Amino acid sequence: MLGAKEIRQLAGTLEIKPTKKLGQNFVIDPNTINRIVAAAGLVPEDVVVEIGPGLGSLTLGLLEKTESVIAVEIDPKLAKQLPLTISLHAPGKTVELVIADALQIRELPKAPTALVANLPYNISVPVLLHFLATFPTLKKGLVMVQAEVAHRLAASPGTKDYGSPSLKMSWYGPARLAGNIGRNVFWPAPNVDSALVYFQHNVTRTANRKAVFAVIDAAFGQRRKTLRQSLSSWAGSPSAAEEILIRAGIDPKFRGEQLLIDQFISIAEAK
Structure with missing residues (x-):
């Protein structure tokens, strides 16, 4: 496991300066890595995909739980270093690297399961939703994101955080908050709080996902308006929106924040 000293030394050797553009904030606390790996609920048979492995701290933690890790890295310099870090700190183990x-x-x-x-x-x-849409073999996952985003992904209907991310996440299965992460475990320290979200991908739907997501986007484009008004552009007019909502069994006076994903599916299919 890499600690703060090792990460800073390695970054210095590689002349790496973390950039905000690539969202590079490296976790320097081994205890946090252990928390993440434990909360992910991995089993040895899992094929784990990690996005943005950076200097390899989390990658090393994942290799303690499973033999199969796929690392997706956009930075060529970091990608070149990752296999060297693995061979030094986890001899005998390998990572399939995708640049x-x-x-x-x-x-x-390989087909990822986590x-x-x-x-x-x-x-x-966008990255999380892209992977869920592209790789249906994913059955579960744990991501660390900005705390505000985490609360949105895991929010329930009727709450202030409930919105488009909550509904699009629920298309694939349930999500829940799995813990808060302090700013001091990162280098450089971000200017926002972080949190963990655990999700399951266990729902198979036959509806048109893009059509349903278009309804969600329209409903939350004007969050405070009734669905009759917020869906008017999507439907063609307020009256057309009302007709569709009535066919779907939804009160036109409702707002998007009151509906579950299955109700948005009904609206899309009623058009």
């Missing part, structure tokens, strides 16, 4: 933009990934060396990552905060939700 690519996580938002553009369409295939991996996703565990300290996600780049500026693209955390």
Whole structure:
């Protein structure tokens, strides 16, 4: 496991300066790595995909639980170093390395069953949703994201945090908060709080995902308005929206924050 001293020395040797553009905030606390790995609920048979392994702290923790880890890294310098770090600190173990933009990934060396990552905060939700949509073999995962985002992903209907990320996450299965993370465990320390989200991907749906997500986006584009108004552009007019909502069994006076994912599916299918 890499500690603060090892990470700073390694970064210095590689002349790496963490950049905000790539969302690079390296975890320097081994106890936090242990928390993340434990909360992920991994079994030895899992094929784990890690997005943004950085200097390899979490990767080493994952290799203690499973033999199969796929690391997706966009930074060529970090990608080149990762196998060397693994051979030094986890001799006999290997990682399948993919050098690519996580938002553009369409295939991996193996079918992943779990996703565990300290996600780049500026693209955390798009990356998470992209992987869930692209790799249906994923059954579970644990991600560290900005605390505000974590609360949105795990929010329940009727709460202030409930919105588009909550509903799109629930399309795939349930999500819950799995703990808070302090700023001092990172280098450099971010100017926001962090939190863990555990999710399961255990729901198979036959509805058109893109069509349903379009309804969600429309409903929360004007969050404080009734669905009759917020869905008017999507439906063509307020009256058309009302007709669709009535066919779906939804009160046109409701707001998006009151509905579950199955109700949004009903709206999309009633159009």
